[in-house]
Amino acid sequence: MGLLFGGLWIGQNINLLPLGASANAPIYDELFKVLLTIGTILFLGMVVLVVYSLIRFRRRPGQTGDGAAIEGNLSLEILWTAIPAIVVLFVGLYSYDIYERMGGMQPLNHHANDASSHEHFNSGNGRIWGGIGSSSLATPQQSAAIPIDVTAMQFAFLFHYPKGDFISGELHLPKNQPVTLRMESKDVIHAFWVPEFRLKQDVIPGQPTILNFTPTKTGRYPIICAELCGPYHGGMRSTVVVEGAEEYQDWLLSNTKVSTSEK
Ligand SMILES: [Cu+2]
Incomplete structure (x- = not known):
């Protein structure tokens, strides 16, 4: 939850773009904010997971063997295929809509x-x-x-x-x-x-x-x-x-x- 709101806050409030000085700038900036929000959520989520794993699964004193050999996890694989698919599809459709609103699709x-x-x-x-x-x-x-x-x-x-x-x-x-x-x-x-x-x-x-x-x-x-x-x-x-x-x-x-x- 914190991750979601953190990403949302950064995406909506951190402005990396220069001044918007044309009528289509606000439309473009809308897309940029959504992309920055998604990117921030992914980035923070991965950093948190990596840091957590580094500490939680570190080698303890006396540990010399290999870790448990785990192969395959169907539900996890479905999850990590479905989430990016939905995100990419959403970004694609949304970008198309933005381009259309900027007049890019006019014949x-x-x-x-x-x-x-x-x-x-x-x-x-x-x-x-x-x-x-x-x-x-x-x-x-x-x-x-x-x-x-x-x-x-x-x-x-x-x-x-x-x-x-x-x-x-x-x-x-x-x-x-x-x-x-x-x-x-x-x-x-x-x-x-x-x-x-x-x-x-x-x-x-x-x-x-x-x-x-x-x-x-x-x-x-x-x-x-x-x-x-x-x-x-x-x-x-x-x-x-x-x-x-x-x-x-x-x-x-x-x-x-x-x-x-x-x-
Ligand atoms: Cu040139």
């Missing part, structure tokens, strides 16, 4: 339709490959999602803003606004990862992938390439800046001016 052509509503995304062969589409989340006007093109290359991410037609090395997003990233790589496979958003998506050469999400907290968060992509993979980092609608508009405007005056 791909849904993304394609979504994306083609932005005329900018019509270029290319039109085939859009998967990615988490959190459009089922609190995104009342999905059509109002801000489209941004992400180009990954050795060893940087570039963000092209169709509105204003400029390229930035830093990703700026307004708070509480749905975003659609259309990502493609110029060379090898990279992965776009923002731990604070609880999102990670491969960026592949020749196969655009889509990431739909809504940032919910202002701040600066790291963008990390999460796919070993070459010698400087470790340095392939950028920053996402989530800001208020006004700051975002100012930033958008200042960049548009710069890029037009340079032409």
